[in-house]
Amino acid sequence: xVVNELKVGDKAPSFKLDSYNAGTVDLAEEIGKQxxxxxxxxxxxxxxxxxxxxxxLARLTEIENKGVKLLYITQSGEKTAKEFIEKKKITFPVIPxxxxxxxxxxxxxxxxxxxxxxxxxxxxxxxKAGIEHGEYEGWxxxxxxxxxxxxxxxxxxxxxxxxxxxxxxxxx
Numbered sequence: 001x002v003v004n005e006l007k008v009g010d011k012a013p014s015f016k017l018d019s020y021n022a023g024t025v026d027l028a029e030e031i032g033k034q035x036x037x038x039x040x041x042x043x044x045x046x047x048x049x050x051x052x053x054x055x056x057l058a059r060l061t062e063i064e065n066k067g068v069k070l071l072y073i074t075q076s077g078e079k080t081a082k083e084f085i086e087k088k089k090i091t092f093p094v095i096p097x098x099x100x101x102x103x104x105x106x107x108x109x110x111x112x113x114x115x116x117x118x119x120x121x122x123x124x125x126x127x128k129a130g131i132e133h134g135e136y137e138g139w140x141x142x143x144x145x146x147x148x149x150x151x152x153x154x155x156x157x158x159x160x161x162x163x164x165x166x167x168x169x170x171x172x
Contacts, residue, residue, distance in 0.1 A: 006155055039073065080134065147159075
């Protein structure tokens with residue numbers, strides 16, 4: 001799959017999709033109100049994604065205090081996603097997408113070499129935290145990523161790979 005990598009300065013690709021927990025999310029309607037943080041996970045069963053989600057939830061107040069809208073994109077199906085939304089008390093929109101939709105639009109294809117290098121270390125962290133692999137959903141080689149979109153729709157932070165909350169906070 002060939003993807004066009006988005007970078008800082010590019011306009012964020014618009015979308016209008018139904019979320020699992022917050023109705024329809026229309027990016028075009030959100031632009032102009034505040035900065036938007038887009039977190040592209042892989043799927044909820046992925047132990048590293050669970051680890052990253054736990055980190056995100058632990059620091060959610062810190063992020064939300066910056067006055068941003070957080071959107072979480074996943075390849076998980078409705079059943080699994082709703083279980084995690086309820087169990088983890090997720091309040092931000094969780095949006096389903098396949099690798100051919102938002103992941104492709106945002107230039108996220110196969111995991112980057114840097115993300116692959118981190119897998120062993122991250123996997124050790126998941127074991128230490130007692131996180132087990134859940135249901136396999138989506139494309140197993142999918143690369144995660146994160147983007148911050150300014151209030152004018154311009155990408156001001158773009159990163160392929162596992163979640164890096166510090167990098168997000170630096171641009172907010």
